[in-house]
Amino acid sequence: MNEMLPLLTYCVLMSSTPGPNNMMMVACGAHHGYRRTLPAILGINAGGAVQTFATCMGLGALFTAWPALHVALKLAGTLYLLVLAWRLVGSPVAQDRPPEQVSFAQAAMFQAVNPKSWVKAVTIASVFMPVQLGVVQGALLVSLVGAVVGFPCISMWALFGVGIGRVLSSPVRRRVFNAIMAASLAVLALMLMR
Structure with a gap:
């Protein structure tokens, strides 16, 4: 357990702090509720577990070699975040047409271009x-720990979005929320390119 505590702490910190996954989950939770966001949460965790496992098995060495x-x-992740931001700004705000939901597969595949997920996977492989x-x-073991710890942490962000969604009763409020979330994703994307 003494050896697991640092890994658990690291996974909590990486899964709980703001990043591309969590920003997406806030927006999804606000627009679709927790139940409809659950496949995306599971996709993030499954994609992260596969990524961590592959990195532990040697994929991380490719980054060193090339x-x-x-x-x-990094560029692909940045572009994807900018596309998400653009889609969020342009999403309809009418009550009957919420923005498109992120699927399990989309969330899982996003981990391949999510720089924060790569940092987490490489750190786990090299340190833990x-x-x-x-x-x-x-x-x-470390892939499973990352997924198990990640689920409640990412769920917290989706539930935060659900809470925000309750105050988004008017199209103006939804439009402002979408603009704030899109700006957050764009700033995050630009920070990733540093």
């Missing part, structure tokens, strides 16, 4: 892999 790959993923277990068992 730094251009890291730059390309248990040396007393075999590579596969250790990779499975």
Whole structure:
């Protein structure tokens, strides 16, 4: 347990702090409610677990060997966040037409271009892999811990969005909320390119 505590703490911090996944979940929770956002939450956790497992199995070494790959993923993640921001600004605000929901598959695949997810996966692989277990068992363990810890943390952001959604009763309020969330995603995207 003493060896697991630092991993648990790291996973809580990485999953609870603002980032691309959490900003998406606030917007999804506000517009669609928790139940309809649940597939995206599960997709983030599944995609992150696969990413962490693959990184622990050696994928992270590719970034060291080919730094251009890291730059390309960073650029793709930035562009994706800007597209999300653009779609959020242009989304309809009428009561009967909420913005498109993020699916399980979209959320899972987004982890491949989410720089924060890569930082988390590479850090877990390089710092928290248990040396007393075999590579596969250790990779499975830390991937599972990341997913289990991530679920309530990411759910917290979606529920925060649900709470915000309750005050978005008028089209003007929804439009302002969409603009704030889009600006947050755009700022986050630009920060990722530093």
